[in-house]
Amino acid sequence: MKTKLWIVDKDVDNLDSYPQIIEAASILRENETVAFPTETVYGLGANATSDEAVEKIYQAKGRPGDNPLIVHIADYSQLDELVEEIPDTAEKLINAFWPGPLTIILKVKKGVLSQRVTAGLNTVGIRMPDHPIAFELIKHAKLPIAAPSANSSGKPSPTTAQHVLEDLNGKIAGIVDGGETGVGVESTVIDCTLKQPVILRPGGITKEQLEEVIGQVVVDPGLTNPKDTRPKAPGMKYTHYAPNAPVYLVEGNSDFMQEKINEKRREGLKVGAILTEESARAIDADVVAVCGTSRHLETTAHALYDALRSFNQSDVDIIFSEVFPLKGIGLAIMNRLEKAAGHRYIIDEHAEK
Ligand code: TXA
Numbered sequence: 252m253k254t255k256l257w258i259v260d261k262d263v264d265n266l267d268s269y270p271q272i273i274e275a276a277s278i279l280r281e282n283e284t285v286a287f288p289t290e291t292v293y294g295l296g297a298n299a300t301s302d303e304a305v306e307k308i309y310q311a312k313g314r315p316g317d318n319p320l321i322v323h324i325a326d327y328s329q330l331d332e333l334v335e336e337i338p339d340t341a342e343k344l345i346n347a348f349w350p351g352p353l354t355i356i357l358k359v360k361k362g363v364l365s366q367r368v369t370a371g372l373n374t375v376g377i378r379m380p381d382h383p384i385a386f387e388l389i390k391h392a393k394l395p396i397a398a399p400s401a402n403s404s405g406k407p408s409p410t411t412a413q414h415v416l417e418d419l420n421g422k423i424a425g426i427v428d429g430g431e432t433g434v435g436v437e438s439t440v441i442d443c444t445l446k447q448p449v450i451l452r453p454g455g456i457t458k459e460q461l462e463e464v465i466g467q468v469v470v471d472p473g474l475t476n477p478k479d480t481r482p483k484a485p486g487m488k489y490t491h492y493a494p495n496a497p498v499y500l501v502e503g504n505s506d507f508m509q510e511k512i513n514e515k516r517r518e519g520l521k522v523g524a525i526l527t528e529e530s531a532r533a534i535d536a537d538v539v540a541v542c543g544t545s546r547h548l549e550t551t552a553h554a555l556y557d558a559l560r561s562f563n564q565s566d567v568d569i570i571f572s573e574v575f576p577l578k579g580i581g582l583a584i585m586n587r588l589e590k591a592a593g594h595r596y597i598i599d600e601h602a603e604k
C-alpha cells in the first residue's frame with residue numbers, strides 16, 4: 252500500500268476547510284487508517300465503530316489483540332453516545348483537563364464501538380486531544396476515532412511524522428504531518444469506574460494536577476513493582492519503547508555514570524547515554540542523546556522518544572540513562588524509561604540516599 256503524506260500547518264486560520272484534512276477525514280470514513288498528530292504523540296486513527304477499520308490498526312502495528320485502544324473524540328456529545336455513565340470524578344476531570352492529555356476509563360455502552368477497540372473489556376478509554384489537526388480531523392470524519400500511538404508495537408511512540416514513516420510506511424493509508432508533537436509522552440490513563448480513581452499509566456497530566464481536582468489518586472501498584480501485581484492497563488505489561496541496544500538506568504552521580512561508561516568502553520563496547528543538558532556537560536560517552544534540561548523536565552519528556560529512537564541510527568552496543576525524580580512529569584518519564592530498560596538498574600551502593 253502506498254502511504255499518502257499530507258503536510259499541514261497546524262497554525263493556519265482556515266484549518267477547518269483545509270483540503271488535506273478533508274481528504275484524510277474521508278479516508279477515515281472509508282475505514283482506512285490515518286496517522287495524525289496530537290498534543291502528546293502521533294496516533295494511528297481508524298473508525299472506532301468498525302471491526303474492519305480497527306483490525307487494520309492491529310495489523311499495521313503488530314499489536315497484541317488483548318491490548319485495547321483509546322477512543323478520541325472532538326466534542327462532548329460524542330461522549331454520551333459511547334459510555335453508560337459519567338461519574339462525578341470523571342466529570343470534574345473532564346471539566347479541568349479536556350481537551351488535553353488525559354484518557355478516562357469509563358463503562359462502555361454496548362453495541363456502539365467495535366469489540367476490537369475494547370478488547371472484550373466492559374470499559375473504554377476516551378480522550379479529547381488538544382491539537383487543532385486532531386480536532387479538525389475527528390470533526391470532519393464525524394466518527395469516534397480509535398487511535399493508539401502510531402509506532403510498531405514495542406517501539407518508542409512517534410513524536411514526528413518521520414518516526415511514523417520509519418515504522419509504518421506502506422502499512423497505513425496516510426499520515427497528516429503537522430510537525431513535532433508537544434508533550435512528547437502519552438496521555439495519563441485514569442480508571443474512573445472505581446470508587447477510588449486509579450492511574451493506570453502516568454502521562455501528560457501529572458498525579459499532582461489530578462489530585463488538585465479530585466483529591467487523593469492511587470497509582471496502580473503494578474506500575475512501580477512489575478513483579479508484584481499485574482498492571483491493570485493491559486498495554487503496560489508489554490515491553491515497550493526499547494531501542495535495539497539494551498538500556499540500563501544508572502542511579503548515582505556523574506562520576507559514577509562516567510565510571511560505568513568507561514568500564515564498558517574498556518570492554519570495546521560503543522556506549523550511548525541519555526542525559527540532560529546539565530549532565531551532558533559533565534559526562535562523556537560515544538553517543539549522547541541530550542534530553543532537555545533538568546530544570547524543566549517537560550523538556551525531557553518532549554525529547555525522550557526521539558532520543559530513544561536516535562540510538563538505532565548509531566549502532567551503539569549499550570545505552571545508559573540517568574534517572575529522574577518520581578514526581579510531576581518525572582513519573583511518566585521514569586515509567587517509559589523503566590520499560591525501555593526492562594527495569595534494569597545499575598545503582599551506586601556507596602552513594603548517600
Ligand atoms: O497520548 C495518548 O494517549 C496516545 C495518543 C495517540 O492519543 N495514545 C496512546 O494509545 O498512547 P496506546 O494505545 O498506545 O495506549 C493506550 C493505553 C494502553 O496501555 C492500554 O492498555 C490502555 O491505554 N487502555 C486502553 N483502554 C483501556 C481500558 N478499557 N482499560 C484499561 N486500560 C486501557
Ligand code: MG
Nearest residue numbers: 399400401408
Ligand atoms: Mg503506545
